[in-house]
Amino acid sequence: MRNTYEVIIGPMLTEKGTLMKETDNKVLFKVAKSANKIEIRRTVEEIFKVKVVRVSTMNYKGKKKRMGRYEGKRPDWKKAIVTLKEGEKLDFVEGV
Numbered sequence: 001m002r003n004t005y006e007v008i009i010g011p012m013l014t015e016k017g018t019l020m021k022e023t024d025n026k027v028l029f030k031v032a033k034s035a036n037k038i039e040i041r042r043t044v045e046e047i048f049k050v051k052v053v054r055v056s057t058m059n060y061k062g063k064k065k066r067m068g069r070y071e072g073k074r075p076d077w078k079k080a081i082v083t084l085k086e087g088e089k090l091d092f093v094e095g096v
Contacts, residue, residue, distance in 0.1 A: 007035045007043040012079065020081070027090050029080045031057070040080050051085035 012028035020026040031040055037055040044052050058081075062074035084090060 002032075002035070002039060004043050004046055007032055007039050008047070021090075025084045025086065025088070027082045027084065029082060031078050031080045033059075033076060033078050035078065035080075037080075040082065044082050048090055050088040050090055052082055053085050054083040056081040056083075 009030040009032060012030055014028065017028040020028070027044075029040070029044070035043075037057060040055050040057070041052045044050065044055075058079045060077050060079065062076045064071060064073050066072075
């Protein structure tokens with residue numbers, strides 16, 4: 001089993017994520033590529049002390065980028081949508 005703080009890389013603060021948080025009580029996280037839904041659920045419940053109803057994950061391929069004649073690639077990454085129990089709340093930027 002992985003260390004608790006290795007699973008979640010950080011929150012994703014986007015316009016769509018903010019709308020999902022307000023309407024559907026869902027939170028977006030950038031997670032480790034090898035993390036599964038069970039590990040993500042346990043980690044969120046342990047760190048933030050909230051009840052998780054559902055976890056959805058999506059894998060993204062990194063884009064190819066060019067700089068002149070040199071070609072590189074951005075890293076692949078994984079996103080998790082965590083649905084919280086009704087009445088639970090999770091604020092990252094409270095007071096900003």
